[in-house]
Amino acid sequence: MAKLVGQPIKRVEDPRFIQGRGGYVTNITLPGMASVAIKRSPVAHARIVSIDASKAEALNGVIAVFTGKDLIDGGTGKLPCGWNVPNIKVPDRWAIQPVGDKVRHVGDAVAAVVAESPYIAQDALDLIEVQYEELPAVIGAKSAASNKTLVHDSVADNITYTWPLGDHAAVEQALAESDTVVTLDLTNQRLIPNAMETRAAVAQWNRYTEEMTLWTTSQNPHPIRLLLSAFTLGIPENKLRVISPDVGGGFGSKIFHYPEEIIVPWIARKIDRPCKWVATRSEASVTDSQGRDHVSTAKLGLKNDGTITGLFVETHADMGAYISTFAPLIPTAFYVCLLSGLYKIPSIYCNVVATMTNTVPVDAYRGAGRPEAAYLVERLMDLACRKLKMDPIAFRRHNFIKPSEFPYQTPVAMMYDSGNYDGLFDKAIASSGYHELIAKRDQARKEGKIAGVGIAGCIEASGPAPSKVAGALGSAVGFWESAVIRMHPTGKATLFTGAHSHGQGHETAFAQIISDELGIPMADVEVVHGDTGKVPFGMGTYGSRSLSVGGSAIVKAAEKVRTKMIKIAAHQLEAAVEDIVFDQSTGKAYVKGSPAKSKGTFDMTFAAYTAHNLPDGLEPGLEENSFYDPANFTFPNSCHIAYVEIDSGTGRVDLQQYCAVDDVGNVVNPMIVEGQITGGIAQGIGQALYEYGAYDSDGQPQSATFMDYAMPRADCFPMIHTDRTVTPSPHNPLGVKGAGEMGTIAATVTAANAVMDALAPMNISHLDMPLTPEKIWSAINKK
Amino acid sequence: MGQWVSITVNGKNYTREVEPRTLLASFLREDLGLTGTNIGCDSSQCGACTIHMDGMAVKSCTVLAVQAHGTVITTIEGMAVNGKLHPVQQAFWDQHGLQCGFCTPGMIMSISYMLAQHPNASELEIRHQLEGNICRCTGYQNIVKAAMQARDELHHEHHQHMQEQH
Ligand code: FES
Numbered sequence A: 001m002a003k004l005v006g007q008p009i010k011r012v013e014d015p016r017f018i019q020g021r022g023g024y025v026t027n028i029t030l031p032g033m034a035s036v037a038i039k040r041s042p043v044a045h046a047r048i049v050s051i052d053a054s055k056a057e058a059l060n061g062v063i064a065v066f067t068g069k070d071l072i073d074g075g076t077g078k079l080p081c082g083w084n085v086p087n088i089k090v091p092d093r094w095a096i097q098p099v100g101d102k103v104r105h106v107g108d109a110v111a112a113v114v115a116e117s118p119y120i121a122q123d124a125l126d127l128i129e130v131q132y133e134e135l136p137a138v139i140g141a142k143s144a145a146s147n148k149t150l151v152h153d154s155v156a157d158n159i160t161y162t163w164p165l166g167d168h169a170a171v172e173q174a175l176a177e178s179d180t181v182v183t184l185d186l187t188n189q190r191l192i193p194n195a196m197e198t199r200a201a202v203a204q205w206n207r208y209t210e211e212m213t214l215w216t217t218s219q220n221p222h223p224i225r226l227l228l229s230a231f232t233l234g235i236p237e238n239k240l241r242v243i244s245p246d247v248g249g250g251f252g253s254k255i256f257h258y259p260e261e262i263i264v265p266w267i268a269r270k271i272d273r274p275c276k277w278v279a280t281r282s283e284a285s286v287t288d289s290q291g292r293d294h295v296s297t298a299k300l301g302l303k304n305d306g307t308i309t310g311l312f313v314e315t316h317a318d319m320g321a322y323i324s325t326f327a328p329l330i331p332t333a334f335y336v337c338l339l340s341g342l343y344k345i346p347s348i349y350c351n352v353v354a355t356m357t358n359t360v361p362v363d364a365y366r367g368a369g370r371p372e373a374a375y376l377v378e379r380l381m382d383l384a385c386r387k388l389k390m391d392p393i394a395f396r397r398h399n400f401i402k403p404s405e406f407p408y409q410t411p412v413a414m415m416y417d418s419g420n421y422d423g424l425f426d427k428a429i430a431s432s433g434y435h436e437l438i439a440k441r442d443q444a445r446k447e448g449k450i451a452g453v454g455i456a457g458c459i460e461a462s463g464p465a466p467s468k469v470a471g472a473l474g475s476a477v478g479f480w481e482s483a484v485i486r487m488h489p490t491g492k493a494t495l496f497t498g499a500h501s502h503g504q505g506h507e508t509a510f511a512q513i514i515s516d517e518l519g520i521p522m523a524d525v526e527v528v529h530g531d532t533g534k535v536p537f538g539m540g541t542y543g544s545r546s547l548s549v550g551g552s553a554i555v556k557a558a559e560k561v562r563t564k565m566i567k568i569a570a571h572q573l574e575a576a577v578e579d580i581v582f583d584q585s586t587g588k589a590y591v592k593g594s595p596a597k598s599k600g601t602f603d604m605t606f607a608a609y610t611a612h613n614l615p616d617g618l619e620p621g622l623e624e625n626s627f628y629d630p631a632n633f634t635f636p637n638s639c640h641i642a643y644v645e646i647d648s649g650t651g652r653v654d655l656q657q658y659c660a661v662d663d664v665g666n667v668v669n670p671m672i673v674e675g676q677i678t679g680g681i682a683q684g685i686g687q688a689l690y691e692y693g694a695y696d697s698d699g700q701p702q703s704a705t706f707m708d709y710a711m712p713r714a715d716c717f718p719m720i721h722t723d724r725t726v727t728p729s730p731h732n733p734l735g736v737k738g739a740g741e742m743g744t745i746a747a748t749v750t751a752a753n754a755v756m757d758a759l760a761p762m763n764i765s766h767l768d769m770p771l772t773p774e775k776i777w778s779a780i781n782k783k
Numbered sequence B: 001m002g003q004w005v006s007i008t009v010n011g012k013n014y015t016r017e018v019e020p021r022t023l024l025a026s027f028l029r030e031d032l033g034l035t036g037t038n039i040g041c042d043s044s045q046c047g048a049c050t051i052h053m054d055g056m057a058v059k060s061c062t063v064l065a066v067q068a069h070g071t072v073i074t075t076i077e078g079m080a081v082n083g084k085l086h087p088v089q090q091a092f093w094d095q096h097g098l099q100c101g102f103c104t105p106g107m108i109m110s111i112s113y114m115l116a117q118h119p120n121a122s123e124l125e126i127r128h129q130l131e132g133n134i135c136r137c138t139g140y141q142n143i144v145k146a147a148m149q150a151r152d153e154l155h156h157e158h159h160q161h162m163q164e165q166h
């Protein structure tokens, strides 16, 4: 059998999706199922004075209405924070805010209705009367810190934590001794992740066994079960099964523990009927965790020859109204620790001030901290080139970490494992026809057009994380991953993986790995994920970790399966274990030198289960597991290049060419990797040119539907050209690095740099994203 | 009170009593159990709910079930014939035109209609025609490639059909 790893195998999960048989939570119907709907706050900040649900309760078909007090009295707990940075103040957060407490963002839950149908539940929401005492809204990552109004009384100055890293004095000295300093004030705007499937939950209580089953649209059902058991719902882990079946996209927003995951099972047990809740899109826009939202000031010290001497950054990060599950990780370890980019920067200091505001909580969104870092670093690099009148490529090369310098310890804690950034740029320059693009731009400019070429080189830390490191940084959990390979008597395999697929194609890629490891056809491998009732434990999928962490666990478990099969074969072939050769391409074991007499996978697995003829002391059965804790992050890196022209009459950006060269290490399925990269690029370009999760000064969301939020459409993009360099990660058995987020991380700043290059002749040095026609037109026309 | 509707869906006639406000999308999903038609928004923007009604692509979240009375509807579940995938379905598989698959049924229904209307659609025309369908996963690249593959395949089928007739 030819090796499958490295082949663009078509996805085995696709036939069900293309025929309308995706198994999403929202498709689940159970006998006797009731519908849950949530009454949400229309105001950003107010005290809940009273709730009158009598009219709703009287409506035909309404089963009950529950308030925050009902849930608290009924044993539910506060939503915990899973990443506790030093001295963080984590304010209370309930599934439903009780009367007397406050609502803190538009969309905050105040009551839940359960009814015979979704339509009746919706009708009932309108009949619930809530009296609010409105308070001024706290809006703005930076101004929140000086706002007299507090989002939470327990969080003074609205500052939940500060996170300084680096040698401040050394950076100040470096800047003082520099020939020149480039300064940049920037905003990295709020985004709404908008997975196309909205969140949903279905819960079923088994009154006989007192077991709860919760189907939820999560990227990580085991951590959700853990949080529900230990903190919020109080049903013990052994009595709670959490299933995340087919999930329609996540991009980070479905990592976190959400109130509805408490409310729905709590009601299901209370009324002893299965219950279902599905978010509307408008609801998703005000309850799904949002992304980014930084306000930063940066200073970059430079020598006249282009050498970088130091970097100072101060960032205000908006956490929103509550601390979402992993929110404190994003603007700290995932942001500050990436501020060295691809460069040797002798000293870096960054202080992060995390503030609370009356907006939807902010947490990881594809890239999660790393696009913010890449954007800041690579915008600065372009401004430095402009100031020093240096070529953007020559300047970057001058400051690159060289291949001989790996492993490279940055001044911001990260130890980069490998990379060849000159090689990466060489390939991107060739692949994109960079010099022709420059010529095209210059020609266009001669013709009076506004044209620009953008380039960026970016780094990512993916595959979280060595559990010890995560623990030291504040994590409440470990970040290993598990795999169990169950060989069936007939030689077929079932893989139970703790990673979760919500579009990533694990059923294909993981089967490719097992096929290669054990020499069995892909069709004989079943991949099971997303069910705590089946998978022993798993940390789930985010941070581009599935392959480097979860895939490594699969390789390790397969090694153990092979080892046991070899013992069985050795016994039956009457040879020493050391003399057995296991041919991974055929799944056959034979004695060295005599391949004609062999034992196939079926022979060995069947023997393991009949146990008629096993070596002394070997247990029957054939099922092996691995819990793999990564030695380090992996460090994918990329060089992206874009060409834009801008309509001078409207300010509209026409993105004409885009080329991406990424080093994601070895690749299991290049078709899937390319899909991940291009999908990620679209989201990055979305941030650069279109998307903005805006709030007005009263905290009213201005883009809470698809009418208002600029989701990129098919005609926003040209065909994207992708290419790769391969520097295998030295510390995982597959040599892979993350591929899920690199596109997003690099594309945002590449597109922004292209637009800013186009505007350079007009002496416009920086505009904040999204680079909308209005913003560009105003800048050109100095309005 | 309820109102009776009679609708042919994927070749089968269904007669049901519905609340007049029932959306066609809910009717297909809840009443008929045809959950391949997805709902991705509440403002008629995303196209995840696209179906064919009397041969036209429509967003089923924007039509009431009672308005569909007497019509002939095809949903994603009705696209494969005798186990053979429709060329657009096949192209989505071949070109890796889907990741999470949530937008996919709507995309397939939109593209199959689009190609019937514009058999020679260029890449740019395909991109413009997809204005009403949102995908968050793929960046549309492989969806557009799938549409182009299906376009060429349908041409091919058409020619073969013509030759057979002569
Ligand atoms: S659900 Fe119909 S257009 Fe979005």
Ligand code: FES
Binding pocket: A196, A248, A249, A503, B097, B098, B099, B100, B101, B102, B103, B104, B134, B135, B136, B137, B138
């Ligand atoms: S494939 Fe996920 S939204 Fe299109």
